[in-house]
Amino acid sequence: MLCRQQVAELSEYEDQFKAQQSRLAVIGPGEAVHLPEFRKITGFSSDLFADPSREAYQALGFSSGIGKLLGLKPLRSALSAIKAGIRPGTLQGSALQLGGAAVIGPGNELRFLFREQQAGDHPPVSALLGAVSAGE
Amino acid sequence: MEGYNVSVEQLGRLGVYNEQGQKSALRDLWATQTAVLVLVRHFG
Numbered sequence: 001m002l003c004r005q006q007v008a009e010l011s012e013y014e015d016q017f018k019a020q021q022s023r024l025a026v027i028g029p030g031e032a033v034h035l036p037e038f039r040k041i042t043g044f045s046s047d048l049f050a051d052p053s054r055e056a057y058q059a060l061g062f063s064s065g066i067g068k069l070l071g072l073k074p075l076r077s078a079l080s081a082i083k084a085g086i087r088p089g090t091l092q093g094s095a096l097q098l099g100g101a102a103v104i105g106p107g108n109e110l111r112f113l114f115r116e117q118q119a120g121d122h123p124p125v126s127a128l129l130g131a132v133s134a135g136e
Numbered sequence: 137m138e139g140y141n142v143s144v145e146q147l148g149r150l151g152v153y154n155e156q157g158q159k160s161a162l163r164d165l166w167a168t169q170t171a172v173l174v175l176v177r178h179f180g
Binding site: 017020051100105116 | 162
């Protein structure tokens with residue numbers, strides 16, 4: 001549920017990322033067969049990829065564990081999503097995996113890294129756009 | 137970016153799958169432009 005809301009909100013900024021000649025991509029830890037439905041639900045039109053082995057998550061140092069899913073912030077985020085009309089779907093991927101964001105390039109330059117500390121702790125879109133514009 | 141202990145070269149060698157099930161290397165995303173990667177917890 002939280003991830004649907006996150007990507008649906010991100011889709012509202014796709015034009016701004018394109019205007020800055022950056023390539024926006026969402027990656028999930030499930031199987032590729034789930035990508036078309038996720039695109040349809042979120043309205044996201046940029047790149048969508050699946051990383052079923054979660055190797056990219058591990059390479060970026062993103063955490064995994066039950067303790068990261070509990071707490072007030074995840075609960076508040078879930079309630080916020082429900083208020084916004086986002087309904088939970090069938091979970092595809094790892095329930096215990098946390099995500100994050102990275103801004104890289106051109107070339108192998110890491111400009112920005114955000115690691116979720118707990119569920120619902122999403123990277124601010126303004127920070128992502130700021131990291132892109134800082135490299136221009 | 138220092139202090140995060142991330143190897144972008146290693147990350148770039150990893151493969152991800154698109155909607156057609158085709159595998160491509162992550163480094164292709166940032167070879168010629170800035171890539172913004174958002175890794176979500178799940179597809180649900």
